[in-house]
Amino acid sequence: MHHNGSSRILVIGGGFSGLTAAVEAAETGSEVIIVERNPYLGGRVAQLNKYFPKICPPLCGLEINYRRIKVNPQVKFYTMAQVESISGAPGDYNVKIKINPRYVNENCTACNACAEVCPAERDNDFNFGLNKTKAIYLPFEQSFPLIYVIDRQACPKDCPAPCVEACKYNAIDLNMQSKTVEVKVDSIVVATGWKPYDAAKIENLGFGKVKNVITNMMFERLASKNGPTGGQILRPSDGKPVEKIAFVQCAGSRDENHLPFCSYICCLASLKHILYLKEQNPDAEAYIYYIDIRTPGRYEKFFNQVKDQGGVNLIKGKVAAIEQDSESDDVIVTVEDMINMQKIKQKVDMVVLATGMQPEGLEFKVPGIQYAIEGFVIDSDGIYAAGCAKSPMDVAGCGKDSTGAALKAIQIGIRR
Amino acid sequence: MQKKIGLYICKGCGIGDVINTEKIANIAKNALRVPVVAVSDILCSNEGVELIKKDIAEQGVNSIVIAGCSPRVKTYEFSFPGCFVERVPLRELAVWTIEADDEKQLAAEDYVKLGVVKAQKGEVPEPYIIDINKTILVVGGGISGMTAALEAAKSGYDVVLVEKEAELGGFARKLYKRVPTDDYSKGVLADVNLDSIINEVTSNPKIKVYTSSKIERIDGQPGDFDVTIAKNGSTETIKIGAIIQATGWKPYDPKKLTKKYGYGKFKDVVTNFEFEEIAKKYNGVIKRPSDEKKVKSVLFIQCAGQRDPEHLPYCSAMCCVTSLKQARYVTDGNPDASAIIIYKDMRTPGKLEYYYKEAQNTPGVMLAKGEVTGIREEYDKLIVTVKDSLFGEQQVEIETEMVVLATGMVPTTKEPLDYLIGLAEAAAKGDEEKAKYIEKTKKPEFILNLGYRQGPELPFLEGGFGFVDSNFICFQYETRRTGIYAIGPVRQPMNMTEAQEDARGAALKAIQCIEHVAKGIAVHPRAWDTSFPEPNLTKCTACKRCTEECPFGAIDEDEKGIPFYKPNRCRRCGTCMGACPERIVSFKDYSVDMLGTMMKSVSVPSEDDRPRIIVLCCENDAFPAIETAALNRLKLDPAVRFIQMRCLGSMNLVWIADALSRGVDGMLLLGCKFGENYQCHFAKGSELAKYRLGKVQETLDRLQLEADRVQMYEVAIDEYWRIPQIINEFMDKIRQIGPNPFKGF
Secondary structure, eight states: OOTTTOOEEEEEOOSHHHHHHHHHHHTTTOEEEEEOSSSSSSGGGGGOSOBTTTTBOHHHHHHHHHHHHHTOTTEEEESSEEEEEEEEETTEEEEEEEEOOOSBOTTOOOOOHHHHHOOOEEEOGGGTTSSEEESEEOSSTTOSSOOOEEOGGGSOTTOOOHHHHHOTTSOBOTTOOOEEEEEEESEEEEOOOEEEOOGGGSGGGOTTTSTTEEEHHHHHHHHSTTSTTTTOOBOTTTOOBOSEEEEEEEESTTOTTSOOSOOSSHHHHHHHHHHHHHHHOTTOEEEEEESOOOOOTTHHHHHHHHHTSTTEEEEEEEEEEEEEOSSSSOEEEEEEETTTTEEEEEEESEEEEEEOEEEGGGTOOOTTOOBOTTSOBOOBTTEEEOGGGTSOOOHHHHHHHHHHHHHHHHHHHHHO | OOOOEEEEEEOTTTHHHHSOHHHHHHHHHHTSOOSEEEEESSTTSHHHHHHHHHIIIIIOOOEEEEESSOTTSSTTTTOOTTSEEEEEOHIIIIIITOOSHHHHHHHHHHHHHHHHHHHHHOOOOOOOOOOOOOOEEEEOOSHHHHHHHHHHHHTTOOEEEEOSSSSSOGGGGGOSOBOOSSOOTTOSOBOOOHHHHHHHHHTOTTEEEEOSEEEEEEEEETTEEEEEEEETTEEEEEEESEEEEOOOEEEOOGGGGHHHHOBTTBTTEEEHHHHHHHHHHTTTOOBOTTTOOBOSEEEEESSSSBTOTTSBOSOOSSHHHHHHHHHHHHHTTOTTOEEEEEESSOOOOTTHHHHHHHHHTSTTEEEEEOEEEEEEEETTEEEEEEESBTTBSSOEEEEESEEEEOOOEEETTHHHHHHHHHHHHHHHTOHHHHHHHHHHSOOOOOSSOBOOTTOSSOOBOTTSTTOBSOOOSSOTTOOSSTTEEEOGGGTSOOOHHHHHHHHHHHHHHHHHHHHHHHHTOOOTTSTTOOOOOEEOGGGOOOOOHHHHHOTTOOEEEOTTOOEEEOGGGOOOOOHHHHHOTTOOEEETTEEHHHHHHHHHHSOOOSSTTSOOEEEEEETTTHHHHHHHHHHTTOOOOTTEEEEEESOGGGOOHHHHHHHHHTTOOEEEEEEOOOSTTOOOTTSSHHHHHHHHHTTHHHHHHHTTOOGGGEEEEEOOTTOTTHHHHHHHHHHHHHHHHOOOTTTTO
16 A cells, blocks of 8 residues: 555545445545535435435435435545546556536535526426426435535526625635546545436337326435425426336336447335325326336345235336326326236326436546446556446446446555 | 634625625624634635634634634535534534524524633544554455455455354355356356365465354453464464454254145255355255155246245345256256256346346256245156246246255354344343343354353344344445454345455455554544544443443443544544433543533523524534525524534433533434344434433433424435425424423523
């Protein structure tokens, strides 16, 4: 080991896997730098209402990890940042990190005075555009860091910038520029995670064309208390409470034309979504159209727990079409039931497409990192993938995978 | 070093607009006798922080009370190494959540007082540091154990690997081929390469291997475990820093499947494990047991016992892929051979889907969803009946030369844990029942043989089928025995590749634990904490509550019941402190006296119509929820005063007696969800608080107070919206009961 007995590790991505790799490595004595593209840490799981199978909030574990970061001087992080280049070799990498302007500095106290006077709105990407925020906004209440951010593209051209006036803490700087920092590290953990597969690409499932067809991640936001509906599961077109719901599994996954792999979590996610709905409406009727129900290991217990609720219909079958009902905002799902060899038409209030995980690496490649054709990161000596950047996996799997990746990264520093 | 307190009051974020900070400063100076008091416009600004630093340097201030915002924000700004720092969240608890200005002021005065009390009573902890050994013990020499050993050695640590069999390798020894770890383009059957892994282990100078050996006993604590290893009738005791349990699994007993699938009745019905042995024995040629004839057709039955409440209620996670692999043993190089797999659901999650796809494209391999309803023998063939299949609605009969039952995995921990659960249940019924249980129950072989008061093995997972307790989604490796990490199928069913990854992570955790105890720092979840419980044993009455309640089994006891605290096993939740009726357990910066004095310092209005409520809340979940309620400007009843705790498990009943006898009208406890799906980071903390609360009646009876004055709610970190509801509900009850008669005494 060197540098006072510690390795220097760059972690790309500050979601669940990146945070885990970072705190585990730092608490083992390494110096860690996290680079996160979003204005907050927490990544994809921050958008989840609850985790399966315990139906517990992701923020609970994130809070612990944030605290571990706050008290550990060995961890540094950059939000709104991305890696521009990586050069060098294991044990001696040079990394350029570009930090994009947040337009709000660390003086921010999250008092909200700026947002109160802001005249402009933007689509809330945290809620998948299901509602709006002001142009100056806090991504969500328990964001870390708890600092506002400005979406400059949402600012009107001739805006008198009342936010600057309203801020008593000198926290808003509209002239903030992007800057580049250079760091030297021994090894790199790539934890860039995934994004929901674009459901509009799956022609026959009607997303974007048929009203009340949403994705599983949108459903998470609908069920979240801090989501666009205050946690009430209402269908988007008319706000009607949902009584009949259909889940289309493998929406894009296990499909050569879309994502050839299985996304691991979507069966469990849909089962969890049924619990969300049943909590609000115990009489709700749910239909799951699936190829295989994949609840491996101890998750079987969760599958049974959901299945044993009344009104859960599991149909092995392929969804042929999703169409708008001619007389209402209801949706009609046409399915080939593969066991009973018959075609079913089912009318429901809302359809949830269990879309899969597209590795971020498919469209967003970090320079200097090797990728497989589907966008997953390929390990090389000194550079290690963690979590869903490597393969689709559940949160628990990400925890163990990124802890293992942290060890590999540490070993590079030791080897020298 | 003489304590010198400095109180710094911030006027920013609207605090100065509604709170008379000068008045508070005067109270602090005069009534609370705080030597250094300052008010700042924006304390987190450079000038504000510099002001504090200057006082530290020039005035010798070493205990700092910051009255401004929550400790969850501006952590870097308000970090003063070597000083005791207490953050008083005036902004959140007084300004943002309380409606009326006069109430805001009263709350602010109260909270500042509490912060000062905390600073008066608290000390900067000195870490507990002992001479430690950094060797890692790995129990179990299968693939998981060997991987863990190699990874730890690669990271520079000495390893002792203990395997009960004469040779390393575990179940991998039985394998003919394995599933490739990732890339299937170069073939679907990979060599196990076990010899090269074993060689790597045995030739590594940092790894010492004990074969044909067992763990006879483990005593001590992380960094200083005494591990006794038994080999060939002799024993050796060595020092160990941290432990990894990789003892794996056993196949489900196939004899239990005789009725269902004819195992044992028909010679050519074998398990997947036996099939693997056949393939290995004949080097890839499949000969059936009955007549050693080379077979051309094999039918695999998936979930042979798994996903079945009568056998194994869980899925074994690896059997689908194993059958896909074994099907190729049948078809590889035999163009006229066929392998049929009958499954409930084909479970090849993630990239394993590619492995499934390869099988779908393999001539001779046939895959069908269905349910096997019976097997019978006709001449030298087996006839398998299948219903609800993709072959059609009707029941079909399939003729085959051989049947493979894809049976599942049972963790090696199941037998010892079942025995221990039975023992605990018997013991709960009395000594006689316990003796009877011990007499009539066959004692299984224990694995770790921990010399811990709370039992010889890692605690089991409630409703977890014999797997050990590591029920955190976010923190997979955390068991309830500090410094002992379970990996591979003792944690949950998994395949070999997953187990190898698991091993790598556990190796890191073991190293991390060793490095933390070397510096006297706690491990997860308080991985920064240098405090530790310091019991004043001269006053101990040997009631055993602390030794019984500690969620991590950190406290042993002698025959008289006098406890021995093992600080390196401790996670610093303070459950022992809460459990102790004599109030003798304390941490330097967290004690019964400290929190008790804080509770006694809360103002109690003398008017009957102005109730006062103390809310004790967990700092990890309930408090952030309260703070988020504040951020959303949800209004709370001004009667409440919040006090944060490390964990609700540290709640001592004496506080309730003290507060209520001073006229506080009610106490509300906010903790994490407990039970099978617990959210408590200390596993049992909130549950123990609830249990302890069950005994509060006695206290209340003594004071002649109503039971409803003390209540506990489970609240999750994201349930900020429930905070006002819970408080209002509680306040309604308190108002119904009426004022505490001790008011004004």
